[in-house]
Amino acid sequence: MEEPTIKVGIIELYGKVNGGFNGPYRVNNERLLDGGFAVRAAEDCLILYDDAGNEIMRQREIRCSPLHDATFTLFDVTVGIQFHWQRKEEQTFQGALTLTLSEENTLTAINEIHLEDYLISVISSEMSAEAPLEFLKAHAIISRSWLMAAPDPARTTQETFAVTGNMDFTSVNEIICWYGRGEHALFDVCADDHCQRYQGITRFMSGSPRKAVEATRGVFLTHNDKICDARYHKACGGITDTFDHTWEDTPIPYLSSIPDAPAFYEPVHTEEQATQWLLSSPDVYCNTTDENLLRQILPFFDQGTKDFFRWRVKYRREELEEILRMKSGIDFGDLESLSAVERGPSGRIIRLKVKGSKKTIVVGNELEIRRWLSRSHLYSSAFIVTAGGGSPAAPDHFILHGAGWGHGVGLCQIGAAVMATKGFTAEEILKHYFRGTELQKRY
Ligand SMILES: [Zn+2]
Numbered sequence: 001m002e003e004p005t006i007k008v009g010i011i012e013l014y015g016k017v018n019g020g021f022n023g024p025y026r027v028n029n030e031r032l033l034d035g036g037f038a039v040r041a042a043e044d045c046l047i048l049y050d051d052a053g054n055e056i057m058r059q060r061e062i063r064c065s066p067l068h069d070a071t072f073t074l075f076d077v078t079v080g081i082q083f084h085w086q087r088k089e090e091q092t093f094q095g096a097l098t099l100t101l102s103e104e105n106t107l108t109a110i111n112e113i114h115l116e117d118y119l120i121s122v123i124s125s126e127m128s129a130e131a132p133l134e135f136l137k138a139h140a141i142i143s144r145s146w147l148m149a150a151p152d153p154a155r156t157t158q159e160t161f162a163v164t165g166n167m168d169f170t171s172v173n174e175i176i177c178w179y180g181r182g183e184h185a186l187f188d189v190c191a192d193d194h195c196q197r198y199q200g201i202t203r204f205m206s207g208s209p210r211k212a213v214e215a216t217r218g219v220f221l222t223h224n225d226k227i228c229d230a231r232y233h234k235a236c237g238g239i240t241d242t243f244d245h246t247w248e249d250t251p252i253p254y255l256s257s258i259p260d261a262p263a264f265y266e267p268v269h270t271e272e273q274a275t276q277w278l279l280s281s282p283d284v285y286c287n288t289t290d291e292n293l294l295r296q297i298l299p300f301f302d303q304g305t306k307d308f309f310r311w312r313v314k315y316r317r318e319e320l321e322e323i324l325r326m327k328s329g330i331d332f333g334d335l336e337s338l339s340a341v342e343r344g345p346s347g348r349i350i351r352l353k354v355k356g357s358k359k360t361i362v363v364g365n366e367l368e369i370r371r372w373l374s375r376s377h378l379y380s381s382a383f384i385v386t387a388g389g390g391s392p393a394a395p396d397h398f399i400l401h402g403a404g405w406g407h408g409v410g411l412c413q414i415g416a417a418v419m420a421t422k423g424f425t426a427e428e429i430l431k432h433y434f435r436g437t438e439l440q441k442r443y
């Protein structure tokens, strides 16, 4: 196996984009361009302008390849789309840039880059460069593996269904929405949280992401000689969840549920256990409030999020009704209750019953539940609900008492970083989260 080149979607559905070439780029094999540029999507082509606003060319696809070590910058790139950390940034990238005319007169910008260079950026974008080296090495291996894991042919049908983001009206009163990977037609991965955060070379402040990638060059996490679909999330909340509770019905052996601790904690089966678990503060790896450590682990924009292990969200009833109406498009009338119909072993709700005076609906999966119950996204779907005030049919307010951050499957990033500070190696960390796996160097 040779080091692959991958296509990363940087922006999509933009009408225009402003950028700059830092050094000479060859454009559509026709001419060299250096300095500022702008691209606008028109009716049936893209129009490229130079720094002075002169039109350079009209094409459906504009391919720009760097000479020597030239890089390119894009302004106003939106990151954290629809999450609470959404913002616009200026980003600089290595490698080739392809601009393509896409649906409804918009443009898509794609960066073609060697896998190992891409990984250095992902590690820098996902985590702070000051994070412990063994943690960064573990992360390099799973990011590399996740990207190259071939989808299982047996799962393809459901994968296709899952990725369309379609609503599955299995019954009138049930809306189960599966979100999968691979819903990009023009490129392999996007640059945002949907796939893996990739923010170019803007954050190459320290040498340790590079060191972590180079030390693990070509190393993959494997199970029965196949590269693992190695998932990860911010904080499990104490117990990780399973693949089949989150994405598809087919279990993946190495994406099973484990306590994020040396000791055993009973997985959640009943509502009583859920209440007890989600209100407790167990001694697990990701249960940390060590600000120094978190500052090392989390990039600066995540540090506003400190209450990830156990959290609380309070809504007035009217407020929650409005959010539900906005996110689901459904008018529930007076909201009476929210109750878990099914949970995964981490306590994450997979199917939630929303009961109102006009309508009662069961919604899933975990990501759709998180989307419905927040103006952006809830940290996780692991929560219990208490209602208070008003009347039983129309309480005054609802409080969500929750745990963890993200889907909870695979590696718990905060837990893994804590393990590294306790002296565990990258391999030990990976074998803790992904049971029955091996490490293999393939190039
Ligand atoms: Zn994506």
Ligand SMILES: [Zn+2]
Residues within 6 Å of the ligand: 235, 236, 237, 238, 239, 260, 284, 285, 286, 287, 412, 414, 415
């Ligand atoms: Zn954890």
